[in-house]
Amino acid sequence: MASATPTASAEGTVALEYDGKSLSLPLIQGSEGEVGIDVAQLRNKTGMITFDPGFGNTGSCRSAITFIDGERGILRYRGYPIEDLAAKSTFLEVAWLLIHGELPAGPELERFRRETTYHSMVHEDFGRFFEGFPKDAHPMPVCAAAVGALATFYQQPETEQSIHDSVVRLIAKMPTIAAYSYKHSLGQPFMYPKNALDYCSNFLHMMFATPCEEFVADPILAKAVDLLLILHADHEQNCSTSTVRVVGSSRANLFASIAAGISALWGPLHGGANQQVIEMLDSIEAEGGDVRAFVDRAKDKKDNNRLMGFGHRVYKNYDPRAAILKNACADVLKAKGLASRQLEIAMKLEAIALSDDYFISHKLYPNVDFYSGIIYKALGIPVNMFTVMFTLGRLPGWIAQWIEMRGDPDTRIARPRQIYTGATARAYAPLEARGQ
Numbered sequence: 001m002a003s004a005t006p007t008a009s010a011e012g013t014v015a016l017e018y019d020g021k022s023l024s025l026p027l028i029q030g031s032e033g034e035v036g037i038d039v040a041q042l043r044n045k046t047g048m049i050t051f052d053p054g055f056g057n058t059g060s061c062r063s064a065i066t067f068i069d070g071e072r073g074i075l076r077y078r079g080y081p082i083e084d085l086a087a088k089s090t091f092l093e094v095a096w097l098l099i100h101g102e103l104p105a106g107p108e109l110e111r112f113r114r115e116t117t118y119h120s121m122v123h124e125d126f127g128r129f130f131e132g133f134p135k136d137a138h139p140m141p142v143c144a145a146a147v148g149a150l151a152t153f154y155q156q157p158e159t160e161q162s163i164h165d166s167v168v169r170l171i172a173k174m175p176t177i178a179a180y181s182y183k184h185s186l187g188q189p190f191m192y193p194k195n196a197l198d199y200c201s202n203f204l205h206m207m208f209a210t211p212c213e214e215f216v217a218d219p220i221l222a223k224a225v226d227l228l229l230i231l232h233a234d235h236e237q238n239c240s241t242s243t244v245r246v247v248g249s250s251r252a253n254l255f256a257s258i259a260a261g262i263s264a265l266w267g268p269l270h271g272g273a274n275q276q277v278i279e280m281l282d283s284i285e286a287e288g289g290d291v292r293a294f295v296d297r298a299k300d301k302k303d304n305n306r307l308m309g310f311g312h313r314v315y316k317n318y319d320p321r322a323a324i325l326k327n328a329c330a331d332v333l334k335a336k337g338l339a340s341r342q343l344e345i346a347m348k349l350e351a352i353a354l355s356d357d358y359f360i361s362h363k364l365y366p367n368v369d370f371y372s373g374i375i376y377k378a379l380g381i382p383v384n385m386f387t388v389m390f391t392l393g394r395l396p397g398w399i400a401q402w403i404e405m406r407g408d409p410d411t412r413i414a415r416p417r418q419i420y421t422g423a424t425a426r427a428y429a430p431l432e433a434r435g436q
């Protein structure tokens with residue numbers, strides 16, 4: 001078999017030496033100095049493919065949306081540091097920024113606010129759609145199904161205008177769908193959106209109001225939700241975003257692509273981790289609060305327990321979103337006069353893990369999910385809705401990535417290759433010859 005050794009040169013190419021031959025592969029450079037080897041011609045020219053399970057070394061696209069430097073703990077949307085956006089912006093502004101590339105001017109923001117307010121109701125038939133799910137249905141698959149089903153209500157051919165309408169509908173209706181999926185699990189009546197409320201207060205209203213009494217969303221809690229949504233709004237080519245792009249690359253419509261992204265986000269190694277963090281903190285408490293013992297178990301490869309909310313494929317430093325959330329957690333709890341045993345345990349866990357050789361040498365730091373569950377709990381959001389909250393936040397990122405992918409002349413239907421390791425050609429075995 002060929003032995004292939006890539007070597008870098010200064011001229012913007014690398015030479016791949018194989019079987020006594022050489023192939024020059026162009027280098028691609030990003031605006032932050034990241035360098036990629038363009039292997040688009042590799043199989044054509046050599047018959048070989050690259051092998052990269054989990055795609056840790058594979059750039060699947062050019063993107064101008066989000067920049068992450070995992071080594072230095074940097075996250076920027078369209079060039080703006082996440083810390084600035086978290087401190088100064090609102091979720092709707094950030095959504096516009098991600099989708100359109102620039103922060104909205106005043107009239108643009110006002111129009112977007114109006115559009116996303118006046119499209120927040122869902123078709124009455126949607127209520128009956130929810131009735132079909134079992135009462136104990138997890139709200140994530142319910143949301144995925146509901147978003148997929150939106151495609152049956154809006155079947156216009158794809159044009160710039162219809163894509164704009166789908167974007168507005170998704171951002172407007174997602175809080176309604178999320179709240180409906182929760183109300184369904186409680187057996188409570190669905191609450192219609194209220195156009196007088198801002199995006200996050202309206203979501204809290206649809207989640208927690210009932211027709212029986214007045215409900216006023218707490219502005220501190222609404223602001224905390226807004227912050228959480230901003231922090232989750234995009235994270236470049238992660239599992240769910242790549243899923244949205246892969247599905248959209250087949251020319252599946254926006255609703256279908258986003259529904260697939262929601263399913264990918266549900267997994268415990270991705271968006272489902274914040275639920276697992278709370279379960280982990282509760283089990284540590286139930287077992288007597290021995291944080292050190294749990295950290296030891298998380299290091300033990302024979303034990304299946306990982307320290308949930310720790311580690312990240314890209315961040316090899318403190319996740320900047322976790323740093324913002326840690327402070328926000330403390331602020332919200334203080335403002336509401338609440339104590340959180342979970343926050344106490346989490347901070348102890350973090351302190352022990354960050355001074356432990358295993359976590360230091362593996363570069364494992366708290367990720368966004370380590371503190372997000374605690375703040376959701378403080379906001380009164382039930383554990384099974386945590387991942388749905390993540391979905392609400394990630395929606396504009398998925399939309400922006402889908403639109404960018406559709407407009408990219410390099411986009412082709414996603415179709416990876418494989419290294420086949422199964423049986424080689426063999427003669428068909430008739431049933432009588434196959435034994436007992």
Ligand code: ACO
Pocket residue numbers: 054268269270271273298299305306307308309310311312313314362364367368369
């Ligand atoms: N606790 C203990 N050990 C860990 C942890 C952890 N949380 N995370 C990684 N490791 C160890 C692995 O055992 C492995 O050790 P080894 O090299 O000695 O065998 C090494 O660190 C690398 O781990 P991988 O799983 O190969 O890293 P990968 O990049 O594939 O996975 C992931 C990243 C899935 C996030 C992982 O760190 C993890 O499972 N963390 C816990 C789940 C979690 O918090 N997920 C949320 C991610 S953020 C998000 O999706 C929003």
